Amino acid sequence: MMDRLSRPWLAPIWLGLLAWPLVGWPRAGYVAAWLAGALGAWWLLSRAVRSGGAQSTLGRVSQALHRVRLRLAGRQTPRRLIYGGGLALLLIGPLFLNNYNLDVLTLAGIYIVLALGLNIVVGLAGLLDLGYIAFYAIGAYCYALLSTHWGVPFWAGLPLGGLAAAAFGVLLGTVTLRLRGDYLAIVTLGFIHIVHLVLNNWDSVTNGPNGILNIGRPAIGDFVFSRPIHFYYLILAIVVAAAFAVRRLDRSRIGRAWMAIREDEIAAEAMGVDTTRFKTLAFALGAAWAGVAGVFFAGKFAFVSPESFTFFESVIVLAMVVLGGLGSIPGVILGASVIVLLPELLREFQDYRMLVFGAALIGVMIFRPQGLLGGASHGHS
């Protein structure tokens, strides 16, 4: 990365040129100047740290920052403080947001759950699954059908949707056991298309492209979840549960077995990991979270249709996992947030926002191929 940034003056010019046609001249200049300033500051700081000059004010500032970073990275208590503070912010902050912002945050929450689940399959076990959204669809349709036909309540639908998705995960995992890499990607790609086609054409059950309407919303007694803020808190709880579960799995015998499979499947098998069982398990547990996210989706919008579950969605979720850093839980959460929120923030650029978004993604892959937070020490030992 240092090599590529050794000519930092190129980056602002490049970004300025890119932004010019999108936002017009003066604003493109601001963007370039802002980036130049940020890069310059970073360069000065890192130089000051290297020379260790404690005399200069800059040196002292940078060393103080460095100490803070070490403290944050090392000790338990500040880490808990950060988690506690972050959670408090997530709990209280939304009270001051409008409905539109809450809906965007809720959407980000759904994608975080999806990305955390996909992270089990792709990030930990190293199985490239392009059809992951199929499990999201299965969860959503499972609850939609249970709710509209038998009036099954949301809270029962949540685990049932997860289970149904996990069952299909086992199915896909079993069928693709002998495949890896590109071949696995192609079969999973086929899987999402099959699911999409079934949803679109099996009119008598799924109501085809019209989708299923009037799905029951979550309710506790007489209190029915209806306002965006209700769903925000619900998805927040699911996100916390998912992050907790994936983290616990990650740092366990199971997580180690998955990582061993990712690193070298033959060696993993020779070292005692039942690769058949653990690959299937990764598919099942990853799919379960997609199923849960799907049930939430159906419960929030009270409507599902095949349109929401396309291959493109799969690619978006995969992009979140890769952007944030394969295998890194904070990274995956950041990646999902960035991909949902960035296009919203860029909304004033209108038609060009997807272009800028794509350029930003390419930029990350060039400057940080391991992802935003990937490649950092795992901190196991």
Next chain:
Amino acid sequence: MAILEVTGLGKRYGGVVALSAIDFTVEAGAVVGLIGPNGAGKTTLFNCITGLNPPTTGEITFQGATVLGLRPHRLIERGMARTFQGIRLFSDMTVLENVMVGAHCRTRSGVWGALWRGDKVRREEAETRERAAAWLEFVGLAHRATHRARTLSYGDQRRLEIARALASDPRLLLLDEPAAGMNPVETDQLTRLVRDIQRKGITVVLIEHDMRVVMGISDKVVVLDHGVKIIEGAPREVQRDPRVIEAYLGMGGPGA
């Protein structure tokens, strides 16, 4: 008592005969060297024994029971662990984690255990970590525990592979060219390490090209050439055998 018995083992790939009618036994507690020119079928034989690549014909008996058709993860559970010729570490995991994976078959905690993380699981995890650290100490890599496996030198990677295999508490350890790519100092350390392993009561079979290593530590040497066992015996006898010399040096004329 024989810990491993191979009888009439053969492996064909279509019309190519990689191994034919291999018979040999490994006595419990011994160090057995498996040598032969490149392409003789040594690694193929290892893969047959460890279940990675099952043989076409023949029988393999390990600790008195047939192990034919068992998958590698079942074999290591029964006490047969191996290393690889082309090092196969989990390169993005730490050195300690690599060894902890080796203990996978001796630990039990599952998904619910991992999620709940009760006392039993915590204890098992702590024990695994401690024992993995002890094996690292044993092979002399304790100071590298938190490094990523990919950052180790070639010789250290080979020793890490041995520690990972040892973490499964094997009765029989198969080492595929453990001294390849090592400098003379590392090779001496390795020789001592194999002796230490033997002293722990673990039987060792090793493929090795470094004759000083093989002849120095083996109780018995088995020689393969073109997929056939040409001789087995004490290192001294084998070294003098004309068939072995011919296999290695390709001297003309009919063999003895």
